[in-house]
Amino acid sequence: MLRELINIVPTGSFFLISFVVFASISMSIFFLTRKFLASFVRDTHGPFLRSTVEILVLSYGVLIGFVIITLWNAHEQSQNMVNAEANHLALMIFDSAALPVIQHDILSGVGQYTKHVTQDEWSTMKLGQTSPLAQESIKNLFNIIQSYVPQNEKEIAFYNEIVSQLNKVLESRRLRLNSLDSALTTPFLFILVCGIFLIVFALSLIRTENPFIQSMIITFVVTGILSFKLALAVLMDYPFSGDISISSGAFSKGVLAQFAVPPSHPSLP
Numbered sequence: 368m369l370r371e372l373i374n375i376v377p378t379g380s381f382f383l384i385s386f387v388v389f390a391s392i393s394m395s396i397f398f399l400t401r402k403f404l405a406s407f408v409r410d411t412h413g414p415f416l417r418s419t420v421e422i423l424v425l426s427y428g429v430l431i432g433f434v435i436i437t438l439w440n441a442h443e444q445s446q447n448m449v450n451a452e453a454n455h456l457a458l459m460i461f462d463s464a465a466l467p468v469i470q471h472d473i474l475s476g477v478g479q480y481t482k483h484v485t486q487d488e489w490s491t492m493k494l495g496q497t498s499p500l501a502q503e504s505i506k507n508l509f510n511i512i513q514s515y516v517p518q519n520e521k522e523i524a525f526y527n528e529i530v531s532q533l534n535k536v537l538e539s540r541r542l543r544l545n546s547l548d549s550a551l552t553t554p555f556l557f558i559l560v561c562g563i564f565l566i567v568f569a570l571s572l573i574r575t576e577n578p579f580i581q582s583m584i585i586t587f588v589v590t591g592i593l594s595f596k597l598a599l600a601v602l603m604d605y606p607f608s609g610d611i612s613i614s615s616g617a618f619s620k621g622v623l624a625q626f627a628v629p630p631s632h633p634s635l636p
Contacts, residue, residue: 469512
């Protein structure tokens with residue numbers, strides 16, 4: 368559900384929705400706490416509760432910060448996988464010049480795979496799915512290379528290099544597709560959400576001279592910061608979905624640019 372929401376809602380709106388939802392629930396927690404647990408709200412509890420809230424906020428901040436850093440590194444690794452996959456395809460094209468008998472077939476196979484990845488699989492990855500067309504085209508490329516027998520030492524050297532590059536393409540593709548799975552499991556995401564509400568609940572027990580300021584400013588600020596961090600973690604958890612998703616531009620640069628589909632233009636009257 369989160370993946371579909373990220374694909375539909377712009378990033379800015381996603382942050383705003385997250386804040387509104389968490390702020391609304393937090394305000395409800397605050398007023399319910401003040402109404403039903405009024406006997407626990409005492410000035411004498413102030414120092415202890417403030418220390419408790421500080422510990423909770425610090426602990427949660429460290430946890431969510433670690434999560435964001437981990438997901439950011441995973442996002443960068445996914446980008447590197449995409450670049451590596453494109454680089455290996457480009458090297459296959461250059462090396463195929465030493466195999467004139469199947470050079471055209473290799474060029475055609477790489478082009479077919481590149482087009483299916485950029486045009487079809489990049490759309491399916493937004494939904495957390497792979498593309499059967501891309502999978503079939505990489506098998507076809509494998510069959511093209513497998514069916515050829517090099518004729519001399521020169522061809523053997525370049526043939527082995529092409530096979531090596533193809534294996535690296537398959538490895539990079541597998542790693543790319545593995546990154547479609549969410550790293551934030553449902554139980555862990557539930558803990559992160561409950562952590563915000565736990566902090567708000569503890570914050571609600573602190574009595575101030577002006578309850579309005581307590582509810583509208585302090586709670587809003589704390590909830591806003593924590594909900595922003597949580598929303599950022601959710602966005603980073605899906606590197607191929609949403610506005611900040613990884614681009615397929617690496618497959619449209621250099622020698623692979625010949626396979627890029629030119630943008631369509633409206634026909635002139």
